[in-house]
Amino acid sequence: MITEEQEISQTRYCSQCGALNFISVRFCGSCGHRQSEINAEQSRPNNWQQLQQAALFYGINILVCALSSFVNYFKDIGWSLIVEVVIAGTAVIFFAYNWDDCKKLLRWPSFSWQKLAGYCAIAMIGGVIVHYSVTWINVTVFSRDGDYYSTFKGLPGGAFLLIFFLAVTPALFEELGFRGYLLKNLLNIADTGQAVFMSAFLFAIIHFSFISLFWLIPFALLLGYTRVKENTIWYGICIHFCFNLTACLFELL
Known part of the structure; x- marks a missing residue:
């Protein structure tokens, strides 16, 4: 009978997506990447160190988001810009610090215009459904309606600022941080389904x-599974941008 220690020693992490595979497997069962002939012990990451690093990344994000959500002092336009810079900077720093593992995610293998159009269409349809659902809930349950545009309305180029800060920067830096760095990190610690759900x-x-x-x-979950599937x-980023852009267009109408 194979013990748990023996079973673990016969596995290794995929160098492309981080999924766990048996040493005897030549191609990753998650992403299909050809497995290199390296020792399993050498390929197994330091889980505790990665977990600590992920906790630090998330701690910075949740602290900054909590301040901007609950402390009125951080809600004016000046502090909102600082919050965006901190979130963006955190994503870039952690992604760059783990460059050897994360750089593969900046490639775009098997690019397809049809696939991109399909993903963007799904995102925009979802954005429309969410907009009307959230508006109905806010008006019916809370007797209020959200208005993100009011923050930028009095500024020069307010519409462009709205789209930039609500569609462009979240799509780029939240994907870089959460589906780039964090999900990649979690895939080294848990299996694919668990990692995607935890990141979501x-x-x-x-x-x-x-x-x-x-x-x-x-x-x-859609963003996470798309990242894993497409590698x-x-x-x-395109899905996230189209989804948030749909919300911005409703604000501007």
Whole structure:
């Protein structure tokens, strides 16, 4: 009978996506990447160190998001810009620090215009459904309606600022941080399904909106599984941008 220690010693992590495979497997069962002939002990990452690093990344994000959500002092336009810079900088720093593991995600293998159009169409349809659902809930349950554009309305180029800060920067830097660095990190610690769900749940939590969990978690799951399936963050960036852009267009109409 094979013991648990023996079973672990016969596995290794895929150098492309981080999924766990048996040494005897020549191609990764998750991404299909050809496995190199390296010792399993050498390929196994330091799980505790990676977990600590992921906790630091998430701690910075949740602290900054909590301040911007609950402390009025951090809600004016000046501090909002600083919050965006900190979130973007954190994503870039952690992604760059793990460059050897993460750089593969900046490639765009098997790019397809048809596939990109399909993903973007799904994102925009989802954005329309979420907009009307959230508006109905806010008006019916809370007797209010959100207005993100009011923050930028009095500024020069307010419409462009709205799209930049609500569609462009979240799509780029949240994908870089959460589906780039964090998910890559979690794939070294847990199996694919667990890693995708954990990253989705953590992503939803930092928005500090209980009512939004009904769409944030499915949306983050879509982004996570797309990242794993396509082995790139670029489809996720486009999906995220189109989804948020749809919300911005409703604000501007």
